[in-house]
Structures are given as structure tokens and as C-alpha cells.
Amino acid sequence: xxxxxxxxxxxxxxxxxxxxxxxxxxxxxxxxxxxxxxxxxxxxxxxxxxxxxxxxxxxxxxxxxxxxxxxxxxxxxxxxxxxxxxxxxxxxxxxxxxxxxxxxxxxxxxxxxxx
Amino acid sequence: xxxxxxxxxxxxxxxxxxxxxxxxxxxxxxxxxxxxxxxxxxxxxxxxxxxxxxxxxxxxxxxxxxxxxxxxxxxxxxxxxxxxxxxxxxxxxxxxxxxxxxxxxxxxxxxxx
Numbered sequence: 001x002x003x004x005x006x007x008x009x010x011x012x013x014x015x016x017x018x019x020x021x022x023x024x025x026x027x028x029x030x031x032x033x034x035x036x037x038x039x040x041x042x043x044x045x046x047x048x049x050x051x052x053x054x055x056x057x058x059x060x061x062x063x064x065x066x067x068x069x070x071x072x073x074x075x076x077x078x079x080x081x082x083x084x085x086x087x088x089x090x091x092x093x094x095x096x097x098x099x100x101x102x103x104x105x106x107x108x109x110x111x112x113x114x115x
Numbered sequence: 116x117x118x119x120x121x122x123x124x125x126x127x128x129x130x131x132x133x134x135x136x137x138x139x140x141x142x143x144x145x146x147x148x149x150x151x152x153x154x155x156x157x158x159x160x161x162x163x164x165x166x167x168x169x170x171x172x173x174x175x176x177x178x179x180x181x182x183x184x185x186x187x188x189x190x191x192x193x194x195x196x197x198x199x200x201x202x203x204x205x206x207x208x209x210x211x212x213x214x215x216x217x218x219x220x221x222x223x224x225x226x227x228x
Contacts, residue, residue, distance in 0.1 A: 026167055
């Protein structure tokens with residue numbers, strides 16, 4: 001039974017479109033995250049939610065909007081997609097906050113390709 | 116500037132051999148350091164988490180060390196297996212304002228038969 005699951009795994013779309021990626025965790029964790037991994041394999045945090053409340057919002061374009069309907073779900077909606085948005089997006093969760101050495105559990109990633 | 120640098124960038128070894136990956140960081144203040152393994156096409160998986168007061172931690176054939184004075188960490192892999200082929204990423208938790216994890220670029224390890 002997958003702990004952190006993301007859908008879709010692959011997404012190919014045209015510039016200007018709007019798309020969503022969904023994430024669900026069944027670990028009972030309080031905190032969820034979205035990370036972006038670019039072509040250089042560098043992982044960068046985008047957002048973090050704790051119990052449905054936004055706690056980290058790194059400098060990302062406001063075309064990216066996270067939504068957490070409950071603490072087990074964190075979705076990412078992207079408006080007006082651009083070529084530079086092509087990347088692998090990872091969802092993750094942790095029980096404790098990462099500052100308290102909380103272990104991060106990652107999903108399998110969603111590879112977004114913008115044409 | 117808070118940075119995490121890893122070396123080597125890539126490494127090829129033969130199955131059964133040992134290897135050591137290095138991580139140097141300038142993050143300050145920091146409270147913990149992690150090593151993750153990322154298989155191709157998969158999400159990162161945690162190997163070890165060490166607080167600043169810990170010097171070594173093992174997870175099976177993986178042993179991480181931490182020297183908080185010199186700001187260096189290493190990950191030693193013993194008796195490598197083909198399944199160890201992956202990217203190994205060092206991550207340091209920045210405990211100052213705007214607390215966050217600072218990720219290295221990883222070392223790409225290939226274990227050949």
C-alpha cells in the first residue's frame with residue numbers, strides 16, 4: 001500500500017494550459033510538501049502545509065497554487081503553463097516538522113513536460 | 116551563503132567494493148544532516164538523519180559520519196550491490212530565519228558487475 005501517492009505520474013501538455021497534480025498520504029502525517037526537481041536534479045521546496053495550513057511558501061510564481069482539502073491531501077494546480085515549468089514534481093510528507101529531524105517520505109514524482 | 120557541496124559528482128565502482136561519498140556544507144546554524152538515496156525515476160528515500168551532536172549513524176551497509184566542527188559528512192557504503200546504483204543526496208537543515216532543508220546536488224553512483 002503506497003504511503004505517498006501522486007497522480008498523474010506523467011503529464012505532457014501545451015504551453016498556456018492549466019493542469020493539476022494530486023497527492024495523498026496514508027501515513028497519518030501532519031505536514032505535506034511540494035518539491036520541484038529540475039533537469040540538473042536539484043530538489044527545491046515550493047510549499048509546505050501543516051494540518052491544512054500553509055507554513056512554507058517559497059518564491060514561486062503565483063501561477064502555482066497549492067490546495068489542501070484535508071491533512072492527507074495536498075494538490076498542486078498550475079495555471080498558464082510555461083516551458084520552464086517542465087520538471088519532476090515530488091510530493092512528500094513528514095510526521096514531525098523537519099526541524100525536529102522529521103523524516104521525509106516522498107512520492108514517486110510527477111514528470112511534467114510542457115511543449 | 117548556505118550551501119551543500121558533494122563530491123565526487125559521479126562514481127563508478129565494481130560490485131562488492133566499498134566507497135565513500137563526501138558532503139561539505141557551509142550552512143549555519145544547522146540542526147540536522149540527512150542522506151537520501153534516489154533511484155532513477157523514483158522519489159528520494161531517507162537513509163540516515165543525524166543531529167549536530169551525533170558523529171555516526173548506520174543503516175545496514177550504509178554508515179554516515181558527521182563532523183560538525185569542520186562541517187563535513189561522509190556516507191560509506193560497504194560491500195556494494197548492483198541495487199546501490201543511485202544518486203545519493205546530502206541535505207542539511209538550516210535552523211536560522213526561514214528554516215528549511217538545503218539540498219546538495221547529489222553523487223551519482225554506478226555499481227557494475
